[in-house]
Amino acid sequence: MTQAILFRFAFQFSILFLLGVVTQRSALAGKDSVPDWVRAAARQSLPTYPATTNAVVLLDETTLTVGPDGHAVRRHRRAVKILRQAGRDEADVFVQFDKESKILALHIWSIGPDGHEYAMKDNEVLERGYDGAGGLYDDARYKMALAPGRDPGGVVAYQSEQRLPGYVSEVDWHFQENIPTVAESFNLELPPNYTYGAVWAHAKPVAPIDLEHQHYRWEMKDVAGIDLAHVPMHPSGRALEGRLVIHYSGPGMPLVTGSTWQSIGEWYQQISKDRLVASPEIAAKASELTAGKTDFYDKSEAVSEFVQKQIRYFVIEMGIGGWQPHPAADIFKNRYGDCKDKATLLSAMLSTVGIHATLVLVDTNRNAIDPDAPSMFGNHMIAAIEIPKGYESPKLKSVVTAKTGRRYLIFDPTWEKTAFGQLEHNLQGGYGVLTEGADSQVIQFPVLSPMLNTIHRSASFQLQDDGSLKGNITEKRFGDVSEMRRDLYTSGNAKEQQEFLDHSLQQDFTSFKVADVKVENVESLNKELTTTYTLEAARFGKTMGPLLMVRPRVFGRQDFDLNHEPRTVPIDLRQTMQVQDDYSIDLPAGYVVDEIPDPVSVDMGFASYTSSSKMDGNTLRYTRTYTVRELTLPAERYGELQKLASVISNDEQSSAVLKKK
Template identity: 60%
Template sequence: MTHDVGPSSWACRYRFATVVLILLSAAPFCFAKQDTVPDWVRDAAAQKLPDYPAETNAIVLLDDTTYSVAANGQATEHYRRVVKILRPQGRDDATVAVPFDKDTKILSLHVWSIGPDGHQYAMKDNEFVQYGYPGQGDFFEDDKVKVADAPGRDPGGVVAYEYEQRIRPFLTEKTWFFQGDLPSVSQTFTLELPLGYSFGTVWAHHEPMKAADLESQRWRWEMKDVPAINLEHVLYRPSELSLAGRMTVHYFGADVPVKTDGTWQSIGEWYEGLAKDRLVATPEIAAKASELTAGKADFYDKAQAISEFVQDQVRYFVIEMGIGGYQPHFAGDIFRNRYGDCKDKATLLSAMLSSVGIHSALMMVDTSRGVIDPDAPSIVGNHMIAAIEIPQGYSSPKLHSIITAKNGHQYLIFDPTWDKTPFGQLEHGLQGSYGLLLEGDQSQIVALPVLAPTLNTIHRTAHFQLEPDGSLKGTVTEKRFGDISESRRRLYVMEDAKHQSDFLDNSLGRDFTTFSVSGFAVQNAATLGKELTTSYSLTADHFAKAMGPLLMVRPRVLGSDGLETDRKVRKVPINLRQTMQATDDFSIELPPGYTVDETPDPVKLDLGFAAYESSIEVKGDTLHYTRTYTVRKVTIPSDEYGDLQKLAGVIEADEQGRAVLKKR
């Protein structure tokens, strides 16, 4: 894999390094005659290694980057990497994949390997495979990748490669991603600048390190024994990039036309130059915005009408080349074609709002919480959304995802790309993270809100009748609202009846052995501002278990809020994904001649980040079970894993609790 695994554009798509995995299985194995590898490869392969855990698949013996900037601002990257394979699962970690496009030409690429038997190989140019960007069936990018599967890629083998590449000079910033999913023995980054240039650095997820001055405008950072970020078997894991250390270099020169000085403001000013003329509303845009807001005077009503149009009627579709990874298309083109990527949709939204007197700005974010570090200004981010300015003095209970800028202005944060999040709210992946408000010289990093659990809800109600033979029948209604309804809305809007039926059967199969469903109905699947409601009649045989004159019945009839935990030592933050609240309200009419002899104890647990309570009440011939499960935070520190385990145990015990019925 290429070493630079950071986000490369704001198209709201998979990172390039991830997509390369799709290609690896197609790359042919290459065989070459006996050759000689360079000395730096042999030296790396011969060094004494630290002890690594038995499950380590591969290790990086050497990772060396030299970033050279010319007097005209052009840059060249020279890179070397040596990987040793320890287990069969590490073969893919030694596959060479170097992405490029028309602005990042690969000037040279060489690949060598040493097999487990000591045989040395040097691959030829005609043994490399070049692919176009694989795509996902609905977009185009000009990124390509050169892939090489070197001979000897087996446990004990070593693969090395070296390339030189011209770097696109979009702005004067370079990020060194020095930590990934493999442990590294040696990491170096060398910066070479022309006379008259200077630089500054910002660090994310790592303490700053001072560079060694090599003189002649050259500086080097060096690290030894960098640990891996291995989250493969970690429950509730955060994003790898939210933990991995990185350093961003901002460099400056008098003759450089596009530069940043290591501040969020300078990045915003750079982006203003890219986007300003793209945000202009055409007469056609103004006419459509006027049509959508006709008869509406309230700010919320006007902003909602336009935002939902862009959310629903502009298809997500990526066409980008070169700077197009960052620069949106013209609003007029986006409107006419009715498609665009995330920055295009945010741009069109801004243009339409401006034509009815509502100001908005673009906002750079990352779809994985924690990747953007407020103390490390850079363009590391993979998504663009909108910040709609709220008029001074205006308030509405419908506005929830609100931030306040330094000048006191308030903005409603909305993502027109996320097509299943109601207007006024923000998808869970962005909550609790940071975004760059792109307002020219007023640009600033802002904390994104964490929404109240009551905006992301599940409410299940059911009324059942239990028969003496243990069979159960009744009616069930489930209502969902907010992000937690997203997958169900997609199911009922986009899938056919068979997929919908299979999903319900699989869901109910977790709680019943034999059952039948009739009268299934769905409401508001496509109406984001209303609760998605499903209802049906249910019959389940053998639900209650007979033990002589007793019947054992589970008051929590269906639906689980269970949590999976393990006994491993927790070292990384716990990603709870989203705030939410789930409530159950079930009643069970007792069989004729039976009374309740024993019920599980009530439960009430509040851990701050989450709370859980349940109770059982018997009124006449009816057993009534209620519970409420609330999650208030999206991320908690690793030292609270014990509390999460406690919560999981309480929920499990409550969900499996049994009431005892006996004959009068």
């Protein structure tokens, strides 16, 4: 779902550089063309930054002026200095708009490293739309420019004025980004009889300066950037970057998003309730799908899988359509829709068979939604299916209990490879907004058991005295760890499937042949995806005179790369999971084991790892289990993670030494 304006900004910005657009060189500006505020920003002394800092924001100033009718105008000034060649992209100018957020003015200036000043002309600013990629239409457009002089030592600045849509009374001030900022401010100008609320996400509150007459100003100096480029296993930047959320309201405003989770849920329900009405055709289909079923889970699963698999993901958004779903009847008739459309249709269909469901606003980046900062910030929509009172079933995994005591099964009908009853890993442990009218609230999603996300590899091999290896392999995957492979075997061609398997095995074998590949249960999400094949690998064992060295952990890596830099951000372990390996290697005739790796057992609480190599007659058997139980760790536990990584790496590289009798 791309309903959030800020999300659409980030998404479109990511494709901007694929366009390959380069503006013509602007005329050298006259002496008075570059404003004094730009020159002043360029002249100021900078703090000392690490040598890896690519660019710095010299000034970022936003002024939001709300009119008596509730419509607002945002004025924005920004100046960026490029410090390294890699920082040139930070100075690209990009301003998004649509038919309800018109750009009233845009001026762009730059000062080159040599001191030359430039003012870009209107015809040098490009305008582009986002249309057609991946079957998506969005009426959002953007103006962009690559200013001259954007080289190390250069400064690029712009000033924009933009009218905001009247159906939203919330504005986010993102005061923290990936590069540091010297000075920034947010100004709020309200008409008489208007009020505002302010909440802070991922940051300590800063008191505003009261400028009187309903004018307020928040200021910040020397804000550190959040550079995650070289930080392993880091959370999303959206889960770390600080922001101020302003909600404003006044007499006569038709739609108001207040500064509580309840008011936000009520706002969304107000714009979506008439879209949830089921048509006779919807009722008929729901009845057909649930015919003969009386159990809550069975009925919910039948309808949910229909929406998940038969309603194609396709986005059409214009204006408030970025937030408001299409009518359920249209979604059902056309058989396509975006995430909020699919959740809407699911709710409408379930209502016709006596099951209540509602919409949940989420963000696909875990912890991007701050439970202490009520806002509409998010980029996705899923469903919450109310579980009947007293109903219990071991099939219900992703369950939350609201403050009302009502229980809900959380399900994402857009995520095509997640089994009904479960929840994709990136949403687990995060937060969402349950839209239930006066009972709307923020809810935290459960962290599911590692046993619902598993890999089990088993194989029997025969080792030859020249070090070559032959064997039969079976790999079973269940849960999110099977998602990529299910997608590959559903939509990929034979060449892509073969290349993927080859690439996986190249991590452990230098020369090998694969044959008789079979894949089962690709579409059966509640069954293990099972892959079997035969393998021949030359030079697996390393000969050293009478000795032959082999790796008991034949294939399948679980190690991860970490650095030894000081850690300041939390650790994201990505997903709970359990991996089990069971391998047997029949030794060549005339060989016995001379040395064997010691068993390994370590339990860090958040994860555990055990392995064992032992002889069973003339067969070397290797078993291991790796379990991840938690999703997020504080930075101070990085040392424990480094220890675990070292244990896994050493075990995966250890060898058994065979000797001729």
